[in-house]
Amino acid sequence: MCIFCKIINKEIPSNTVAENEEFYAFHDINPKAPVHVLVIPKTHYNSFNDIPGEMMGKMGTFMQEVAKTLGIDQSGYRIISNIGENGGQEVGHLHFHVVGGAKLHWGHFADADPKDFF
Ligand code: 5GP
Ligand code: ZN
Secondary structure, eight states: OOHHHHHHTTSSOOOEEEEOSSEEEEEOSSOSSSEEEEEEESSOOSSGGGSOHHHHHHHHHHHHHHHHHHTOTTTOEEEEOOOHHHHTOOSSSOOEEEEESSOOOOOOOOSSOGGGTO
16 A cells, blocks of 8 residues: 555644545645645545546646645645656555745756757
8 A cells, every 4th residue: 555545544644734535635744835734535535647637627626725724825826736657656546745834946957958959
């Protein structure tokens, strides 16, 4: 069983932010901003590539509620999902990072120059 499935099953403790039948939100163990929460579906999908659109829609609604619960919906925040090797995904259970609580940087993004792709 993957590490986030163990968190859902309470085999590994976590700091809950919000929960319903299908989704779970909890504080990242290694926060990169004053607010850094992970949102996961309780069903295991390896990454964003695998989640059905209908489920993704419900997850979007849940994340909107999470942002309100965290009090960052008006000040602004960022939602990130790292996908696969180039995306820098480390945990193989779909998750969205919800980060905010301060002005976020938008910096150097890739090992290659964008103009090299086109
Ligand atoms: P990824 O790099 O896969 O997009 O992000 C994985 C995230 O999961 C990282 O930000 C990391 O800090 C977080 N993480 C990894 N293991 C645990 C854990 O056991 N508990 C919590 N709360 N966060 C974790
Ligand atoms: Zn899992």
